Amino acid sequence: MGASRLWKKMLIVFVLAFALGLRLFYVLGEQYEPVEYDQKNYTTMAVQMLEKGIYGYNEAKSNTLVTPGFPVFLAAILAVFGYTDIERTFMVVRVLQVFISLGAIWYIYKIGLRLFNRTTGLIAAFFASVYGTFIVVNSLILTEVIFLTSFMALIYYQIKIVQENRTRDHLLAGLLLALAVLIRPNTLVVAPVPYVFLWFQHKKPYFKEISFGVLAFALGMLPWWIRNAITFHEIIFISKGGAGNPLLGGTDPYYRGTLDWSKIDFNNQQGEAIKRIKEGLQTDPALWIRWFTVGKMKEMFLNKLYIGDYGSSVPAWYAPWIPRFHKFLVYAGMGGSLIAFFIHKSYRYLITVFLILLGTQLMFIPEARYTIGMMPFLMLIISALLVQAVSYAAGLVRGRNKTGGGVRKDVRSETDGSKAV
Numbered sequence: 001m002g003a004s005r006l007w008k009k010m011l012i013v014f015v016l017a018f019a020l021g022l023r024l025f026y027v028l029g030e031q032y033e034p035v036e037y038d039q040k041n042y043t044t045m046a047v048q049m050l051e052k053g054i055y056g057y058n059e060a061k062s063n064t065l066v067t068p069g070f071p072v073f074l075a076a077i078l079a080v081f082g083y084t085d086i087e088r089t090f091m092v093v094r095v096l097q098v099f100i101s102l103g104a105i106w107y108i109y110k111i112g113l114r115l116f117n118r119t120t121g122l123i124a125a126f127f128a129s130v131y132g133t134f135i136v137v138n139s140l141i142l143t144e145v146i147f148l149t150s151f152m153a154l155i156y157y158q159i160k161i162v163q164e165n166r167t168r169d170h171l172l173a174g175l176l177l178a179l180a181v182l183i184r185p186n187t188l189v190v191a192p193v194p195y196v197f198l199w200f201q202h203k204k205p206y207f208k209e210i211s212f213g214v215l216a217f218a219l220g221m222l223p224w225w226i227r228n229a230i231t232f233h234e235i236i237f238i239s240k241g242g243a244g245n246p247l248l249g250g251t252d253p254y255y256r257g258t259l260d261w262s263k264i265d266f267n268n269q270q271g272e273a274i275k276r277i278k279e280g281l282q283t284d285p286a287l288w289i290r291w292f293t294v295g296k297m298k299e300m301f302l303n304k305l306y307i308g309d310y311g312s313s314v315p316a317w318y319a320p321w322i323p324r325f326h327k328f329l330v331y332a333g334m335g336g337s338l339i340a341f342f343i344h345k346s347y348r349y350l351i352t353v354f355l356i357l358l359g360t361q362l363m364f365i366p367e368a369r370y371t372i373g374m375m376p377f378l379m380l381i382i383s384a385l386l387v388q389a390v391s392y393a394a395g396l397v398r399g400r401n402k403t404g405g406g407v408r409k410d411v412r413s414e415t416d417g418s419k420a421v
Contacts (some may be wrong), residue, residue, distance in 0.1 A: 097138045112125070116380075124382075124383040188420070
C-alpha cells in the first residue's frame with residue numbers, strides 16, 4: 001500500500017482524536033446544575049430498578065412508558081459505580097458517552113465511504129465531530145448518544161444489505177434495529193427501507209433474507225416482550241402510553257394556547273390528540289396542515305438549537321459560528337436534497353430515510369432534540385455534493401488544458417471500496 005493511500009486511511013483517526021478532544025474538553029470543564037425533567041426521571045427510574053426491582057418511568061410501579069435501552073444502560077453504570085455520590089457517577093456516564101459517541105462518527109464516515117468515497121466520509125465525519133449539538137449531548141443523562149451510535153450502525157448495515165445482500169448483514173441489521181428501537185421506538189419506521197430498495201433493484205421480494213432480519217429483530221426484542229407478558233399479562237410490542245403525551249403536545253398550532261391541559265384525560269392522551277387533529281383539519285385545515293409541515297419543521301430546525309450553554313464554553317470568536325454552522329447544514333442539506341435526489345441512488349437512499357424520520361417526527365411536539373437522528377443525513381448529502389462539485393470543477397479545468405476537453409467524474413470516482421446502493 002502506498003504512503004499516500006495509507007495517509008488517506010489514517011485521516012479518520014485524526015478526525016476521531018479531534019472529536020474526542022472537543023468532547024472531553026467540554027464534558028470535563030462544564031459546571032453542572034442538578035438534573036431535572038427527563039434526566040431526573042431516568043435517574044430516579046434507574047435507582048428504583050436497583051433498589052426495588054421495579055421498572056417504571058415517572059411512577060413507583062411497573063409500566064412500559066419508555067423502552068429499556070437507556071434505563072438499563074444507566075442502571076448498569078449506577079450498579080457498578082454506585083449512586084451515593086450521584087454527581088460523580090454522572091461524570092462517569094458522561095465520559096463513557098464521549099467514547100460511545102465516537103462510534104457514531106465512525107459509522108458516518110463508513111456510510112460516506114461506502115456510498116460515495118473516502119473524502120465524502122471524512123468531510124461528513126468532520127462535520128459530526130464539530131457539530132455543537134453532537135458535543136453537548138454527551139453531557140446529558142439522556143438517550144441521544146447511545147441512540148445515535150446504534151442508529152448509524154443500523155443504517156450502515158442496511159446499506160450493506162442493499163449493496164451485497166449477505167445473510168450476515170440481515171442478521172446484524174435485525175439485531176441493531178432491535179437495539180435502536182429499545183432506545184428510541186420511532187426507529188422502527190426505517191426497517192422496510194433496504195428491502196424496498198432491493199425490490200426496486202431486482203424485482204424480487206427476498207422473503208428468506210427478510211425472515212433472517214425479522215428473526216434477529218425478534219431475538220433482540222424477546223427479553224422485553226417476555227417481561228411485558230409476565231408483568232402485564234398481555235403482548236406489548238414496544239411501549240404503551242408513552243407516545244400519547246408528545247403527540248398531544250404537538251396539537252397546539254404555533255403554541256397559541258388552544259390546548260387546555262386541565263381538561264385532558266391523561267389516561268387517553270393519544271385519543272385526545274387524534275380528536276384534536278380531526279377537529280382542526282375540519283375547522284381550519286390550512287392552519288393545521290401548515291403547522292404539521294413547514295411550521296413544525298421551522299420549530300425543530302430553525303427556531304431552536306439544542307446546544308444549551310455550549311456557546312459560553314468556547315472562544316468568543318467561535319461562538320457565533322455554532323448556530324451558523326447548524327443553519328448551513330439545514331439549508332444546504334435540505335436544499336441540496338432537492339437536486340441530489342435526481343443524481344444517484346446513493347443520495348436517494350439517504351434522502352428516503354431522512355424523509356421517513358422527518359415525517360414521523362412531524363406528528364409529535366416539535367423539539368430540536370428530535371432532529372439529532374436526522375442531521376447525519378444532511379451532513380452526508382452536503383459532503384457528497386461538495387466533493388462532486390469540486391471534482392466536476394477540477395475536471396473542467398483539466399479539460400481546458402487538454403485537446404478534446406475533460407471527463408466528468410462521478411461522485412464515487414475514488415477507487416477505495418465505495419459502492420452504489
